[in-house]
Amino acid sequence: MFTKINSVAVLGLECTPITVEVDVAGSWPGYQIVGLPDTAIQEAKERIRTAWKNTNLKFPNNSRIVINLAPAGVRKEGSMYDLPMAVGMYIAIEGPIDTDLSDALFVGELALDGTLRHTNGILPLAIFAEQHGYKKLFIPAVNANEASLIQGIDTYPVHKFQDVINHLTGKNKILPVPPQPIEEWFVENNYEMDMKYVKGQEFVKRAMEIAASGAHNILLSGPPGSGKTLLARTMPSILPKMTIKEAIEVTKIYSVAGILPEDKPLVTTRPFRSPHHTASGVALVGGGKFPRPGEISLAHRGVLFLDEFPEFPRTVLENLRQPLEDGVITISRAQGTISFPARFTMVASQNPCPCGYASDPDRNCICSPMSVARYQKKISGPLLDRIDLHVEVPKVKFEKLSKYELGEPSSEIRHRVEKARDRQTARFVGTIHTTNSEMKNREIREYCKLNDQSINLLKQAVQQMHLSARSYHRILKLSRTIADLDNKDNIETTHVAEALQYRAKVE
Numbered sequence: 001m002f003t004k005i006n007s008v009a010v011l012g013l014e015c016t017p018i019t020v021e022v023d024v025a026g027s028w029p030g031y032q033i034v035g036l037p038d039t040a041i042q043e044a045k046e047r048i049r050t051a052w053k054n055t056n057l058k059f060p061n062n063s064r065i066v067i068n069l070a071p072a073g074v075r076k077e078g079s080m081y082d083l084p085m086a087v088g089m090y091i092a093i094e095g096p097i098d099t100d101l102s103d104a105l106f107v108g109e110l111a112l113d114g115t116l117r118h119t120n121g122i123l124p125l126a127i128f129a130e131q132h133g134y135k136k137l138f139i140p141a142v143n144a145n146e147a148s149l150i151q152g153i154d155t156y157p158v159h160k161f162q163d164v165i166n167h168l169t170g171k172n173k174i175l176p177v178p179p180q181p182i183e184e185w186f187v188e189n190n191y192e193m194d195m196k197y198v199k200g201q202e203f204v205k206r207a208m209e210i211a212a213s214g215a216h217n218i219l220l221s222g223p224p225g226s227g228k229t230l231l232a233r234t235m236p237s238i239l240p241k242m243t244i245k246e247a248i249e250v251t252k253i254y255s256v257a258g259i260l261p262e263d264k265p266l267v268t269t270r271p272f273r274s275p276h277h278t279a280s281g282v283a284l285v286g287g288g289k290f291p292r293p294g295e296i297s298l299a300h301r302g303v304l305f306l307d308e309f310p311e312f313p314r315t316v317l318e319n320l321r322q323p324l325e326d327g328v329i330t331i332s333r334a335q336g337t338i339s340f341p342a343r344f345t346m347v348a349s350q351n352p353c354p355c356g357y358a359s360d361p362d363r364n365c366i367c368s369p370m371s372v373a374r375y376q377k378k379i380s381g382p383l384l385d386r387i388d389l390h391v392e393v394p395k396v397k398f399e400k401l402s403k404y405e406l407g408e409p410s411s412e413i414r415h416r417v418e419k420a421r422d423r424q425t426a427r428f429v430g431t432i433h434t435t436n437s438e439m440k441n442r443e444i445r446e447y448c449k450l451n452d453q454s455i456n457l458l459k460q461a462v463q464q465m466h467l468s469a470r471s472y473h474r475i476l477k478l479s480r481t482i483a484d485l486d487n488k489d490n491i492e493t494t495h496v497a498e499a500l501q502y503r504a505k506v507e
């Protein structure tokens with residue numbers, strides 16, 4: 001008999017419907033899967049055959065089984081079609097069942113004993129199902145929490161292949177998981193670090209507050225042990241709380257990457273990713289045969305911390321240029337392109353020279369001028385240009401370090417940051433932008449108008465500091481954020497002057 005089962009392919013964060021067609025007929029042996037482009041075909045065949053046997057079903061060894069995954073042109077990753085293929089085979093062998101499956105979607109990888117394994121991309125899939133009028137979703141039970149975030153569809157958690165058979169034949173129905181209101185997953189953030197424990201460094205803290213307010217990139221330079229890593233790690237604690245929309249965006253990426261914890265299906269804390277400098281280009285920006293999100297997408301709506309910035313290979317860093325500009329990474333494949341969102345705030349840190357003590361008044365730098373120059377040249381101009389705040393992190397004096405009093409807590413800084421973000425949200429309502437750093441020329445013209453005094457100041461600075469057009473626009477955007485923190489509608493000269501302080505000095 002012939003039968004069809006609905007399934008879905010997840011490409012990047014997008015979904016495409018897949019029809020699993022199964023035909024079992026004849027009295028000569030054969031077992032073929034077509035429409036899957038890689039070696040997963042063989043593996044899926046063996047997984048289904050073994051799971052079948054371990055579910056105490058009789059495998060039709062003497063029939064000809066043909067399974068087609070349509071359309072053939074869509075790239076499919078093998079393992080998630082185990083369940084729809086097995087269900088299709090069951091119906092094709094045993095005959096029609098009473099349950100209507102025209103509005104049902106099946107996905108899941110089978111283990112050899114017939115249990116269902118964790119499957120990636122369930123959240124984008126559940127959203128797709130809801131938007132396209134499907135009513136039932138049969139997925140591995142371990143993924144049930146993730147799908148329950150989406151209202152309007154019944155999610156059936158499947159532990160074992162046997163459970164689906166019992167459900168479809170009416171022997172023992174699976175109970176759908178009750179939908180969980182998203183708000184219930186929003187838990188109070190628990191930050192690992194707090195600004196109050198960082199002594200001194202008021203200038204750096206101010207720069208970080210500005211960076212957090214407008215989602216501007218920031219580079220911290222200073223000698224070893226001056227607290228660069230410590231400061232960077234406190235960044236998430238001063239960022240505004242995530243909105244539900246942002247949480248869903250980030251969770252979709254984590255779902256596709258397969259790193260969502262089973263018991264906490266919604267990412268509600270802003271991500272903080274700190275890839276090591278030995279990370280490959282693919283690990284950083286994403287890619288691979290079945291493209292996976294890289295660190296920059298896992299840092300979406302949060303922080304990408306690149307510690308020891310110049311140690312990253314230049315070729316790897318140059319990959320960051322396009323996503324830093326567009327907030328999205330596009331990966332080209334033979335079958336077309338796949339995009340992942342990557343709108344993150346970059347925090348980078350560097351020593352001033354290879355030994356680290358070039359800017360330290362108490363230590364002698366042992367680097368030759370040549371090696372210092374080579375070290376500083378490791379990061380290209382265009383990349384440095386994309387960093388709005390360049391900040392020196394000096395060593396903290398002993399008197400300050402040994403003080404007992406705590407500094408201003410992160411919660412208070414975050415409160416100011418959130419107010420500045422509220423102004424930006426109101427400004428960009430109805431557009432795709434959310435923060436000042438995302439403004440393009442048109443918005444800069446509209447929202448970053450300067451008075452004559454500020455124009456003169458900027459003109460001098462552009463000439464003296466040899467600033468590029470990109471730098472000029474970035475100064476305007478930064479000034480806008482500083483004015484927002486100051487709760488001002490107009491950018492004033494003091495705001496521009498402060499923004500200029502954070503610009504890299506170009507020799």
Ligand SMILES: Nc1ncnc2c1ncn2[C@@H]1O[C@H](COP(=O)(O)OP(=O)(O)O)[C@@H](O)[C@H]1O
Nearest residue numbers: 197198199200223224225226227228229230396
């Ligand atoms: N301003 C500071 N307040 C409190 N502790 C600090 C400060 N600066 C540095 N430290 C301490 O020094 C250690 C080293 O700092 P770290 O951030 O690793 O330096 P860097 O990354 O600049 O080499 C930190 O673990 C922290 O305990």
Ligand SMILES: [Mg+2]
Nearest residue numbers: 228229230307
């Ligand atoms: Mg460090």
